[in-house]
Amino acid sequence: MQAVLYREHGDRSVIDYGEYPDPAPGDDEVLVDVKATAMNHLDVWTRGGLPGLDLELPHVPGSDMSGEVLEVGDRVTRFEPGDRVALAAGVWCGECEFCRHGEYAMCVDFEIIGEHSQGVQSEHAAIPEANLVPVPEGVAWETAAAVPLVFQTAWRMLINRAELREGETVLVLGASGGVGHAAVQIAANAGAEVFATASTEEKLQYARELGADVTIDYTEVDFAEAVRERTDGRGVDVVLDHIAGETWDKSLRSLRKGGRLVTCGATGGFRPETHVNRIFGNQLRIIGSTMANPGEVDDVLSLVWDGTFQPRIRAVLPMSEAPRAHEMLEEREGFGKVVLVPDSEYDG
Numbered sequence: 001m002q003a004v005l006y007r008e009h010g011d012r013s014v015i016d017y018g019e020y021p022d023p024a025p026g027d028d029e030v031l032v033d034v035k036a037t038a039m040n041h042l043d044v045w046t047r048g049g050l051p052g053l054d055l056e057l058p059h060v061p062g063s064d065m066s067g068e069v070l071e072v073g074d075r076v077t078r079f080e081p082g083d084r085v086a087l088a089a090g091v092w093c094g095e096c097e098f099c100r101h102g103e104y105a106m107c108v109d110f111e112i113i114g115e116h117s118q119g120v121q122s123e124h125a126a127i128p129e130a131n132l133v134p135v136p137e138g139v140a141w142e143t144a145a146a147v148p149l150v151f152q153t154a155w156r157m158l159i160n161r162a163e164l165r166e167g168e169t170v171l172v173l174g175a176s177g178g179v180g181h182a183a184v185q186i187a188a189n190a191g192a193e194v195f196a197t198a199s200t201e202e203k204l205q206y207a208r209e210l211g212a213d214v215t216i217d218y219t220e221v222d223f224a225e226a227v228r229e230r231t232d233g234r235g236v237d238v239v240l241d242h243i244a245g246e247t248w249d250k251s252l253r254s255l256r257k258g259g260r261l262v263t264c265g266a267t268g269g270f271r272p273e274t275h276v277n278r279i280f281g282n283q284l285r286i287i288g289s290t291m292a293n294p295g296e297v298d299d300v301l302s303l304v305w306d307g308t309f310q311p312r313i314r315a316v317l318p319m320s321e322a323p324r325a326h327e328m329l330e331e332r333e334g335f336g337k338v339v340l341v342p343d344s345e346y347d348g
């Protein structure tokens with residue numbers, strides 16, 4: 001079969017679309033005919049190489065996928081050939097103290113398909129049954145591929161980890177990105193007043209269409225100052241930051257006393273400077289979050305399948321143009337999700 005792959009870590013030039021062995025499903029696995037996949041920032045990080053991540057090469061990237069079941073292993077009970085499915089990429093052990101308490105996303109051996117193991121940007125993929133969710137008829141393949149990773153991430157961040165409540169104020173950074181555009185919709189649906197930052201008027205307009213009440217162009221103003229102005233100096237209850245880097249200190253300055261900052265990533269840099277006095281003086285809570293528990297995935301996807309939440313598709317490209325997809329993410333071109341489909345399924 002054909003797959004996106006790279007034989008070494010590096011810049012976009014290491015990405016290839018070529019021949020890769022067809023996967024054979026194990027007893028607990030499902031063989032899927034991949035219809036669409038979606039890009040995440042994770043794919044860019046994994047391509048470049050992450051500290052402590054020792055991948056078997058060549059590596060096939062990809063942590064979001066939708067497709068049709070071709071074949072199931074002997075112990076698979078939830079799916080049969082012909083079923084429509086999507087990938088929920090979090091893998092847990094089921095045995096550690098956190099799994100025993102149902103906190104699968106905190107598993108000591110937590111892994112993400114496509115990051116720690118072979119991904120799904122290929123014509124076929126063999127996926128553990130536990131990592132597939134059913135996709136209803138009528139949901140487009142591109143939609144089903146674009147939502148799982150970012151919507152589960154944003155859902156757990158806001159609803160579980162930050163415990164966002166109706167009537168609270170929340171600031172979503174990078175509202176036009178994958179996690180950001182999911183977070184704006186989820187926060188608005190939860191009854192919060194949503195502040196959102198983005199870099200262009202077009203992106204801000206889009207954030208308003210998703211449900212943002214107050215939009216801030218962070219290239220023109222200090223967003224922390226803008227937030228304080230719009231809240232009579234109080235600050236917001238919750239900040240959702242997936243950028244860190246230069247935004248980190250401003251995120252802390254945007255919070256009210258006792259406010260919560262929830263973070264799931266650091267596309268702007270992993271080691272921002274922190275004025276610790278802001279944290280203790282203002283009694284802030286810094287909350288980490290990654291991926292989600294299976295029940296949380298089910299909860300948020302049911303609201304995608306019924307149309308409450310909608311992913312924005314930035315572009316649909318054939319997998320042979322994967323380097324271009326990486327460029328769109330790295331250069332922050334456009335907004336929403338970049339979808340990659342196998343060349344054999346691509347119809348322009």
Ligand SMILES: [Zn+2]
Binds near residue numbers: 092093096107
């Ligand atoms: Zn575990």
